[in-house]
Amino acid sequence: MMKALVNKKTSEHRSETEISVNHQKLIDATIETIAKRGLADTTIAHVAKRAKVSQGYANFRFKSKDNLLISSLQYLSDEYKKSWQKIFEEKNIDPIDRIIRIVQNDFSSKIANRNKISVWIAFYSEVKFRPSYLTICQRQDEIYSQQMEKLVSEINNISNQKEFSPKEVSETYHSMVDGLWQRILFDPKIYTNEFCKNLVLKYFKSIYLNEDRFA
Amino acid sequence: MMKALVNKKTSEHRSETEISVNHQKLIDATIETIAKRGLADTTIAHVAKRAKVSQGYANFRFKSKDNLLISSLQYLSDEYKKSWQKIFEEKNIDPIDRIIRIVQNDFSSKIANRNKISVWIAFYSEVKFRPSYLTICQRQDEIYSQQMEKLVSEINNISNQKEFSPKEVSETYHSMVDGLWQRILFDPKIYTNEFCKNLVLKYFKSIYLNEDRFA
DNA sequence: TTTTGTATTGAATAATCATTCAATTTTTAT
DNA sequence: ATAAAAATTGAATGATTATTCAATACAAAA
Numbered sequence: 001m002m003k004a005l006v007n008k009k010t011s012e013h014r015s016e017t018e019i020s021v022n023h024q025k026l027i028d029a030t031i032e033t034i035a036k037r038g039l040a041d042t043t044i045a046h047v048a049k050r051a052k053v054s055q056g057y058a059n060f061r062f063k064s065k066d067n068l069l070i071s072s073l074q075y076l077s078d079e080y081k082k083s084w085q086k087i088f089e090e091k092n093i094d095p096i097d098r099i100i101r102i103v104q105n106d107f108s109s110k111i112a113n114r115n116k117i118s119v120w121i122a123f124y125s126e127v128k129f130r131p132s133y134l135t136i137c138q139r140q141d142e143i144y145s146q147q148m149e150k151l152v153s154e155i156n157n158i159s160n161q162k163e164f165s166p167k168e169v170s171e172t173y174h175s176m177v178d179g180l181w182q183r184i185l186f187d188p189k190i191y192t193n194e195f196c197k198n199l200v201l202k203y204f205k206s207i208y209l210n211e212d213r214f215a
Numbered sequence: 216m217m218k219a220l221v222n223k224k225t226s227e228h229r230s231e232t233e234i235s236v237n238h239q240k241l242i243d244a245t246i247e248t249i250a251k252r253g254l255a256d257t258t259i260a261h262v263a264k265r266a267k268v269s270q271g272y273a274n275f276r277f278k279s280k281d282n283l284l285i286s287s288l289q290y291l292s293d294e295y296k297k298s299w300q301k302i303f304e305e306k307n308i309d310p311i312d313r314i315i316r317i318v319q320n321d322f323s324s325k326i327a328n329r330n331k332i333s334v335w336i337a338f339y340s341e342v343k344f345r346p347s348y349l350t351i352c353q354r355q356d357e358i359y360s361q362q363m364e365k366l367v368s369e370i371n372n373i374s375n376q377k378e379f380s381p382k383e384v385s386e387t388y389h390s391m392v393d394g395l396w397q398r399i400l401f402d403p404k405i406y407t408n409e410f411c412k413n414l415v416l417k418y419f420k421s422i423y424l425n426e427d428r429f430a
Numbered sequence: 431t432t433t434t435g436t437a438t439t440g441a442a443t444a445a446t447c448a449t450t451c452a453a454t455t456t457t458t459a460t
Numbered sequence: 461a462t463a464a465a466a467a468t469t470g471a472a473t474g475a476t477t478a479t480t481c482a483a484t485a486c487a488a489a490a
Contacts, residue, residue, distance in 0.1 A: 022467095038342030040255055043447060054469045056450080061468095065448060118342070124401070125340035127253030127333070134401065163424075168417055175394030175414070182393055186339070186349070199390070202383055206421040209378075237437095258477060269439045271480080276438095280478060432490085439484070449473085456467070 025051040026058055030072040035118035039126055042069070070132050073123050076116055077136050081144075083111060088147040095154040096213055099204070102148070106177050107197040114188060117181045145170050159208045169207060176200055240266040241273055245287040250333035254341055257284070285347045288338050291331055292351050296359075298326060303362040310369040311428055314419070317363070321392050322412040329403060332396045360385055374423045384422060391415055 029051035033042045044065050048058040062068035087101045105111060123133045152166035180199065183191040205214040244266035248257045259280050263273040277283035302316045320326060338348045367381040395414065398406040420429035 036342070040341055040343055044449085045447075055448090056470060057468050059449060060451095121336075121340040124397070125336040126255055127251070128255055130401075164417065164421060168414065171414055172391065172418055175391050175398065176387065177394065178397055179390030179393035179395075182339070183390065186345075199383060199386055202379065203387055203418075203421075206379060206418075259479085260477075270478090271440060272438050274479060434489080435487090437484100437486070439482105441481095441483100443478100443480075445478085446476085448475085451470100451472090453471105454467100454469070456465100458463100458465075460461100460463080 022051070022053060022057075022061060026053065026061060026068060027072045027075050030068055031076070031115055031119050034069075034072070034122050035115040039069070039122040039129075044068070069123075070129070070136070072119065073129075073133065074136055076119055077140060080111060081140050083108075084144060084147075088151070095151055095158065096208075096211060099148075099151050099155065100201070100213060102151075103197055103200050103204075107180075107193040107200070109193060112181055112184055112193055112196070114185055117185050121182065121185065145174065148173065155208065159211060161208060164207050172203065173200065176203060237266070237268055237272075237276060241268070241276060241283060242287045242290050245283055246291070246330055246334050249284075249287070249337050250330040254284070254337040254344075259283075284338075285344070285351070287334065288344075288348065289351055291334055292355060295326060296355050298323075299359060299362075303366070310366055310373065311423075311426060314363075314366050314370065315416070315428060317366075318412055318415050318419075322395075322408040322415070324408060327396055327399055327408055327411070329400055332400050336397065336400065360389065363388065370423065374426060376423060379422050387418065388415065391418060 026047060029047045030042070033047050033050055037046060044058050045055045047068065048055045051058065053061075058068065059065065062071060083105050084102060087098060087105055090098055090101070093101070123129045124137075148170040149166040152169045156162070156164075156166060177200070180191065180196040184193065184196065201214045205211070208214060241262065244262045245257070248262050248265055252261060259273050260270045262283065263270040266273065268276075273283065274280065277286060298320050299317060302313060302320055305313060305316070308316070338344045339352075363385040364381040367384045371377070371379075371381060392415065395406065395411040399408065399411065416429045420426070423429060
């Protein structure tokens with residue numbers, strides 16, 4: 001039985017690109033399988049079949065099932081981090097527009113879609129993976145929160161808003177996002193990304209009453 | 216080998232109370248086991264051992280493992296519903312005090328503790344149990360939301376607040392609660408029940424600026 | 431006490447699944 | 461073209477675990 005590499009190159013050394021083909025196929029297949037079947041029913045056999053490689057290979061390639069699973073969480077975490085980091089760094093953009101972009105990003109279809117939310121939730125909810133989840137995500141969460149507080153602080157100054165501290169606003173925002181991501185998973189008819197984004201913007205509106213861009 | 220019933224009665228027919236002893240012991244053991252080991256590593260053997268009955272009995276008593284698991288979710292759901300229903304029915308209490316009681320209830324140690332939050336999250340996050348979760352919880356969620364909107368509507372009238380609709384406030388509150396329950400699980404040092412309650416009250420403060428009780 | 435029915439046990443069964451690895455195919459180097 | 465190295469397969473293994481059920485313990489009735 002044969003299995004040809006996609007995008008194979010014929011005249012050089014096997015490159016990282018090539019190695020990454022199966023690697024990424026397996027990561028993608030893992031995310032899809034977790035979303036479709038749940039973590040409990042995600043077997044190496046299912047993932048391998050979806051990725052169109054053999055079961056033995058999937059295990060060999062990632063050393064173990066757990067390592068494959070955690071690698072797919074790491075992938076999502078990296079992807080997410082890149083997306084918000086870019087926005088926080090846009091120093092030439094007005095802070096209010098920047099925070100609106102953060103919200104848009106958190107509810108963009110690339111980030112807040114059912115497959116990916118399934119994976120986040122699967123990992124943080126399973127006791128076995130919670131240590132890995134915290135290792136991978138906690139530090140980034142801290143940085144995100146820190147940047148968020150800085151941004152809120154700037155907006156507070158501009159808007160002369162003193163009642164609500166940057167920490168409070170950031171914590172409230174973050175917990176809303178987590179809650180709404182859940183809801184996108186359960187009831188996507190009602191909780192569309194647009195609906196969630198607008199609800200969060202409305203929260204900011206309640207803090208910054210005279211700022212029209214949040215309305 | 217023998218196993219005596221606790222609270223056994225000697226001079227009547229076996230009563231519901233007696234039957235319930237093992238029933239409830241198994242439910243409690245299930246909740247503790249899910250919280251401690253996670254849904255994936257919750258075996259009948261673990262639960263039975265913790266409940267101090269035999270493995271065979273646990274299975275026999277609840278027909279199947281899945282039925283035992285779902286019964287423990289049902290138990291939590293009923294308990295939660297009773298607690299908030301009571302508060303919504305306290306019509307003689309001022310609406311603002313009533314909503315404060317709802318918040319207090321949602322972050323009381325009886326409701327929002329790590330064991331019980333673990334179980335909620337375990338069920339809604341596992342694809343296999345999501346249908347059961349929705350069957351058990353969706354209808355109650357709707358009632359809760361409906362009552363919440365009614366309450367917010369009253370408060371809006373009292374406070375002459377028009378900017379934020381009852382639905383928006385209710386949705387925002389609900390998503391914050393879900394998000395904060397998660398955080399209680401991850402980082403209980405920072406996210407104490409008190410901290411979460413105050414954060415939510417501060418949100419209400421942002422809506423009802425001239426209402427001191429939310430501060 | 432003896433009988434009868436019910437509760438409970440625990441060991442056996444059968445199914446599932448991660449992991450291993452010898453065999454095969456594919457790629458690279460000569 | 462051929463050999464050597466690397467990638468990939470898939471079947472076998474061993475561990476885990478839900479479920480079953482015959483055997484036992486217990487309670488109630490006679």
